Amino acid sequence: MTKAQIKFIQSLTRQKYRKEYNAYLVEGDKNAKEWLLSEGHILQIAATGAWLAENDSVIKRHPEAEIIETLPFELEKITALQTAQSVVLVVQKPAAFAFQQPVGQWALYLEKIQDPGNMGTIIRTADWFGIRHIICSPDCVEVYNPKVVQASMGSLLRVNIAEMDVPSFLAKNQRPVYAAVLEGQDIRRLQQPEYGTIAMGNESKGLSPELVNAATHQLMIPGFGGAESLNVAVATGILCAKLTGSI
Amino acid sequence: MTKAQIKFIQSLTRQKYRKEYNAYLVEGDKNAKEWLLSEGHILQIAATGAWLAENDSVIKRHPEAEIIETLPFELEKITALQTAQSVVLVVQKPAAFAFQQPVGQWALYLEKIQDPGNMGTIIRTADWFGIRHIICSPDCVEVYNPKVVQASMGSLLRVNIAEMDVPSFLAKNQRPVYAAVLEGQDIRRLQQPEYGTIAMGNESKGLSPELVNAATHQLMIPGFGGAESLNVAVATGILCAKLTGSI
Known part of the structure; x- marks a missing residue:
């Protein structure tokens, strides 16, 4: 060289x-x-x-x-x-993906995901469940960070990634938004939903009040032990599995 | 100092x-x-x-x-x-935990989990779902590794961790074993199960044939995209959520 x-x-x-x-x-x-x-x-x-x-x-x-x-x-x-x-x-890098409301498909909105391992794992998980549209807030870790690329295990190639801040996303979005929060509706009570966007927030702070308040659904994964919260990639996996009807 | x-x-x-x-x-x-x-x-x-x-x-x-x-x-x-x-x-370190069949409780068997971040996240996830008994094969990453401790977010304090190789575990175990495999029964077809042990395997190789063959159930999380597999901590989260009836 x-x-x-x-x-x-x-x-x-x-x-x-x-x-x-x-x-x-x-x-x-x-x-x-x-x-x-x-x-x-x-x-x-x-x-x-x-x-x-x-x-x-x-x-x-x-x-x-x-x-x-x-x-x-x-x-x-x-x-x-x-x-x-x-x-x-x-x-x-692929050409920038301009987010459009996907018809008959799920999408994922990620707000301020900071850990590259989590981001890569979330991309891999979305790909597993056939979710091909991922919208990241501008303060997420960059998806071309080497640790994100590595943890995505090739899934980065198969998803469309757009960048949009919360106000722009909310202005454009016309479908249900399923926001993951610690105090929300028990997901066991949710009927199999129509297509929409699953929103996941920052590792320590979760989603912004702005997004949570605008969401059509605030969902909670019930826990029975001592942990304060779930890892965000694990929580994304559980919600994607549940909402896409895979479990 | x-x-x-x-x-x-x-x-x-x-x-x-x-x-x-x-x-x-x-x-x-x-x-x-x-x-x-x-x-x-x-x-x-x-x-x-x-x-x-x-x-x-x-x-x-x-x-x-x-x-x-x-x-x-x-x-x-x-x-x-x-x-x-x-x-x-x-x-x-706490006193060594001698594994006993927990009555009316779920347990987790981990075979050769190698990545400390995954191990810590799995411990945190088990704690969230109230699973307090974790059995690790001797070739798992050590649970007192600083990266495991960090990723466990305090949950390491609230679970009992025992070490047992596959033959010893199988010899002692008298309850159903739900093994996570890539080719198995679609978990959507599983009735809400009785208490047992959820078994998760190595990041790249999965569970050993020895454990899979002895398991009462071989379960698969259906995927619809291009990813070859799920991250092991994400898969653990989905199976724990499903089998404990949390989703």
């Missing part, structure tokens, strides 16, 4: 440069294969010679990609994650 | 010394308060003068604890987590 190549990939570990170059990193064998099997636009494949040789068939699906053979110590320099990797991809 | 005090607390960031000294660390303001409000046996409270002054009333609940006033740079040396903390507790 040239110094310029190392510098470019390193820069993408920072949000500022992901924005400037409109690109993000995908690290590690498992995730790289997921991305190479997709229709995404791959800008660069930086990998060890062994990895390139073993994965020749998936690499060939992306003639647009520049291939950079690297030494293991070079990969260590450019990786954002702690564990050593054999491959890093540079991927072009 | 003396050098010996720093060395002792630092040593507890490693499993080997947690075992040797039968103690573990609790880091950060929120978790420290949870622990101090509990009946746990606190060996040491290492905190900045400001933190000690602000939290005098909870500290007084633990006359058994040695109080060590620290400077912020000393705390940085002894913390296992990345973010700077104002307090670290040294807590004595």
